[in-house]
Amino acid sequence: MYKNEKSDEKFCMHPHGHSRGSHALVSDCADGIPRRLARAFILLFLAEGPSHGYEIARSFRESMPKGFCADPSVLYRMLKSMEEEGLMTSSLEESTSGPPRKVYSLTDDGYEALDMWASGLDGLSELLADFQKRYGRLRKGGK
Amino acid sequence: MYKNEKSDEKFCMHPHGHSRGSHALVSDCADGIPRRLARAFILLFLAEGPSHGYEIARSFRESMPKGFCADPSVLYRMLKSMEEEGLMTSSLEESTSGPPRKVYSLTDDGYEALDMWASGLDGLSELLADFQKRYGRLRKGGK
């Protein structure tokens, strides 16, 4: 299963149209915000409280732009590798409404990683602000 | 040669420390902002005026955080693939101070792509603002 939302429309960030007919289509891009940023949000979710993969996936679906919501297997894979990196630990917990869940919680290294992401993302914000300023100048001044 | 800046310190975004001793080091991360964003800035540079690879590389070095400055070959490769996607065209121009340069300028598709990046990055900015808000709440309230 897991045939989730196909053909996203928003947050297109790499128009690889190959000149389809006359001009690039907007609707043919599937990703959006770089996938790696999902790690930052996973850390944030877990800092707000322990959780398991399926629930984290739901949080993404409910509060993030569609194009940013990875296929569940991608999410699970991230959780696994982040655990291997020592950013979180997991424990199986029985559920009343389905199979047992793997509940993750952050380690100290995980909190540290979150802090580093936070400052890294500050840098990214500045960069984006710069981009937008210069882009805005273009639209006013030239062309 | 091209042995450019080694061991960057800033804009670390993926601490993969594997618990080196006791806690993750900050200085062992080499990337930073996702490389793909460089494409947006390349388009921006070229929208500000035609340019060639070597100069674009210099612009990056001079106005972007170190970790975001790709190895020149990476930059050249991007330019090549973006040209293949029809976002820009190139023409060889003689230089008085070295070998001929490949000067790129944006096509209409290139300007369109820039516009799409601009709106995509708006979305990213919102996402980051959200992250920062939630991260800030954490630091005040809990833990």
Place this chain on the structure above:
DNA sequence: ACTAATAGTGACAATTTGTCAATAGCTTAA
């Protein structure tokens, strides 16, 4: 018994990056 929601794993291909060697033109100074 069947279906749907819940919960997670594994394998493989495709794409994107990182790294580094190689080529080549031009300028300056020993």
Place this chain on the structure above:
DNA sequence: TTAAGCTATTGACAAATTGTCACTATTAGT
């Protein structure tokens, strides 16, 4: 005149990341 050093670009290969999809398994409701 030759070597050093900046300018300018290309190419190949390995490593890492991502996308896709099939698969297993438990529980709840009809």
